[in-house]
Amino acid sequence: MDRVERYGEIYAAAFSGEPWNDPWKTEDAVIHVKELLESKQSYGLEYVIDGKAVGFLLGTSMLFHYGRTLEINDLAVDPQYQGQHIASKLLEHCKDDMRKRGIVGLHLITGADSYLPGFYEKHGFKKETEVILMGMEMS
Numbered sequence: 001m002d003r004v005e006r007y008g009e010i011y012a013a014a015f016s017g018e019p020w021n022d023p024w025k026t027e028d029a030v031i032h033v034k035e036l037l038e039s040k041q042s043y044g045l046e047y048v049i050d051g052k053a054v055g056f057l058l059g060t061s062m063l064f065h066y067g068r069t070l071e072i073n074d075l076a077v078d079p080q081y082q083g084q085h086i087a088s089k090l091l092e093h094c095k096d097d098m099r100k101r102g103i104v105g106l107h108l109i110t111g112a113d114s115y116l117p118g119f120y121e122k123h124g125f126k127k128e129t130e131v132i133l134m135g136m137e138m139s
């Protein structure tokens with residue numbers, strides 16, 4: 001199995017469960033991961049146990065007037081391996097990498113009604129007060 005397919009499996013399993021409960025199909029998750037990895041400004045980390053990827057972090061960087069930032073698009077851990085601090089290790093490694101690369105900020109979007117904001121706050125993230133996420137359904 002290639003890396004993108006494995007990431008798709010992890011993504012579908014992780015985001016189909018709590019707290020998201022999104023009905024991801026593995027084949028759609030593979031496309032999602034592939035699209036992120038094909039970006040010229042993509043960044044990725046994986047966590048491997050016994051030669052098998054069990055978690056990953058994917059992001060894309062973008063230049064703004066104040067410097068380059070990284071948007072963490074996905075942080076996913078295979079549900080069979082959750083609770084082993086894998087997400088924390090991936091996030092901390094990412095932060096170290098970004099400091100070394102001169103990245104001025106990290107951003108991410110997460111669910112408001114779950115334990116996830118507390119997880120990210122524990123790792124130094126703060127709730128933005130100067131910007132809001134706006135969306136629109138296209139029907």
